[in-house]
Amino acid sequence: MSIKLTGVSYIYQPKTPYEYQALKNIDLEIGEGDFIGLIGHTGSGKSTLIQHFNGLLKPTAGEVAVDGLNIAAKDVKLKTIRQKVGMVFQYPEHQLFEETVSADIAFGPKNMGVPEGEITAKVKKAMQMVNLDYKKYKDLSPFGLSGGEKRRAAIAGVLAMEPKYLILDEPTAGLDPRGREEILAQVEKLHKQGITVVLVTHSMDDVARLVNRLVVINHGEIVYNDAPRQVFSQDQSLQQIGLDIPTVAQLMLRLKEKGWPVRTDLLTIQEAKEEILKVVRGVGHA
């Protein structure tokens, strides 16, 4: 089971002077259990792409299938698709609106037609998943929470619909380091619990650490679709399209240029440390 895009193109305002092709012939499969990082700078087509995952946009050409269901087919209900594919937009806390945290989180399942008796259990479970204590938070106003808590409450609102796939569009934007760490730890936990995750982000250091596959998009086309190590070890091409690579990867590439016999597919400080010590102490030279 997967989200599968075949030959997907998307054109905004076709047949007008403003016609703009945002996606060009995209082939992409997001398999169950994947943790995918999606990167590309503003205007690259990232947001257009993710809106195809749950049928907010339908392809101008090509096909999008969620668990084998074609999102454009007449007999496929978008409700079914949107229950499977949960979407957390940028600044999701702007969409909080209810008087209490629990009412806000209950809104999604209610709309999906979940019977009244089962809703509380779903709300409790969703709050637990984002580490918001049910008793402590359920009756609080969502607007009195801290930035990080608000965002977690908003994510819980999506999780309450029990999606199989979770798409997060820059979930850490605008948060302080502690808030960022909290959200990423939650996302990592959700993935471990079996949810397929697509993380749209600008932070190369975060994707390097978390995801198993990195999809890089530029001018509406996929330019890389590989493990982060493989993608980041090819410095120049990423920088040419205006993207950074993680600091550690930068260092290893620079050391290699200086003639050090080091690997360039390293991502963490610990890995870099071991590699540098190996070279300095002459191990591996023999």
Next chain:
Amino acid sequence: MVKTMIVITDLVHQYNTPQGEIPALQGVSLKIEQGDFVAIIGHNGSGKSTLAKHLNALLLPHAGQVLINGLDTSDKDKLWQIRQQVGMVFQNPDNQLIATTVEEDVAFGPENLGIEPAKIRVRVDEALSSVGMKEYYRRAPHLLSGGQKQRVAIAGIVAMRPQILVLDEPTAMLDPIGRREVMDTVLRLNREEGLTVVHITHFMEEAVYAKRVIVMETGRIVLDGPPREVFSQVHALQRLSLDVPAMTELADELSKDGLNVSAGVLTVEEMVTALCP
């Protein structure tokens, strides 16, 4: 002799909320000199933004004193003089742009100051050039990228010819390219025009470029010094769960294993130099 632009003495501020009084600043004392570039880092709730709002009298001290270029912010008669000297840029670019074209937006400040039209023209052109946005002067602000919007917001302030520029997380909502654009602009204004800059940020890689870094926690200043000195205190920063620049952390790790790498390494280039002398 260098002029001291900002003198803060034992500043106290608290917010009244339904849950009671929350202390936001608990006795902050600070001097900032003309031409300095000060980065303030710390978590949400550490008091950074409250401090920033005291610099142009958006907030007034509950105890202590704030002097801007010798003017006391508590003195109501000096309010406009202070606001003219201290320009502020906030997080969300969309909340700061008001006019239908870029040049009108930048002209808004000087118009309000009652400057004659011919001089406004000169100021707008100069301000837009100084942020690298001159060719966009006829554009509609809402069609610009985030980084461009923030540069226009900065130009609007530069056109008022302030002495001090206070930026409260101006890059938080921008992508990496926008962030770089804004940082380059602010650094240039500081270096070339001699503007005193107070830059509040969550991004350590921005703080690295400041001349001085101040770390705040629970309404107090806990660390204060040049970036090299502040960031070399890896453990103190980690205890506050603040990020340490990756290269500084690596330098710390390497020196634990007996490698002779200075704790003051901040960037990839410095690390390369340290390893390949």
